[in-house]
Amino acid sequence: xxxxxxxxxxxxxxxxxxxxxxxxxxxxxxxxxxxxxxxxxxxxxxxxxxxxxxxxxxxxxxxxxxxxxxxxxxxxxxxxxxxxxxxxxxxxxxxxxxxxxxxxxxxxxxxxxxxxxxxxxxxxxxxxxxxxxxxxxxxxxxxxxxxxxxxxxxxxxxxxxxxxx
Numbered sequence: 001x002x003x004x005x006x007x008x009x010x011x012x013x014x015x016x017x018x019x020x021x022x023x024x025x026x027x028x029x030x031x032x033x034x035x036x037x038x039x040x041x042x043x044x045x046x047x048x049x050x051x052x053x054x055x056x057x058x059x060x061x062x063x064x065x066x067x068x069x070x071x072x073x074x075x076x077x078x079x080x081x082x083x084x085x086x087x088x089x090x091x092x093x094x095x096x097x098x099x100x101x102x103x104x105x106x107x108x109x110x111x112x113x114x115x116x117x118x119x120x121x122x123x124x125x126x127x128x129x130x131x132x133x134x135x136x137x138x139x140x141x142x143x144x145x146x147x148x149x150x151x152x153x154x155x156x157x158x159x160x161x162x163x164x165x
Contacts (some may be wrong), residue, residue, distance in 0.1 A: 008148070012068065015141055019061040026054035049123030053131050060134040064141030067098060067149070092150070099146035105139025 033047035066072045079090050113136060117129040124130075 008144075011141070011144065015061060015065060015068070019058060019065060022054050022061070023058050026051055026058060029054065046123045049121055053121070053124070056131055057134045060138040061141070064138050064145060067142055067145040070149075095146055095149045098149065099143055102139045102141075102143030102146050105142060106136045107139075109133075109135030109137075109139050 029047050029051045033043055033051065036047075037043045074094075079087055082090075109132065113129045113132045116132050117127045119128040120126065121128055121131065
């Protein structure tokens with residue numbers, strides 16, 4: 001069990017560090033793009049496409065991080081009026097749906113990534129699969145975090161509303 005926790009912590013760090021690194025690179029690329037356009041009236045052909053690829057990767061990895069930290073929005077207005085046992089049932093149903101979504105993302109994302117490997121991103125010259133590989137990678141994380149959620153209470157962070165307004 002200790003080794004499993006170490007592996008999970010390692011995956012968590014990989015997700016966080018890679019997301020933050022990609023975000024930082026995206027910001028730098030956009031800054032270079034804007035300044036080169038404004039100061040030199042020249043925009044590098046690769047900058048817009050690279051920032052788009054990085055944005056997709058950061059967005060998809062953010063989905064996985066959101067499940068890890070239980071940050072996704074949940075509307076429980078009706079469910080919260082039900083008895084606790086039924087609330088627990090809905091909680092497990094939602095967690096199961098998350099796991100199924102993750103498995104679908106891995107399977108169909110992989111199929112789509114391999115399919116798109118034959119085309120090329122024109123500005124970067126890289127295979128399009130570089131862009132679409134974010135789907136199965138995120139699917140792996142969503143599946144793992146969905147399984148982890150099965151063993152934790154609740155699917156969303158609880159906010160008491162006191163900090164509003």
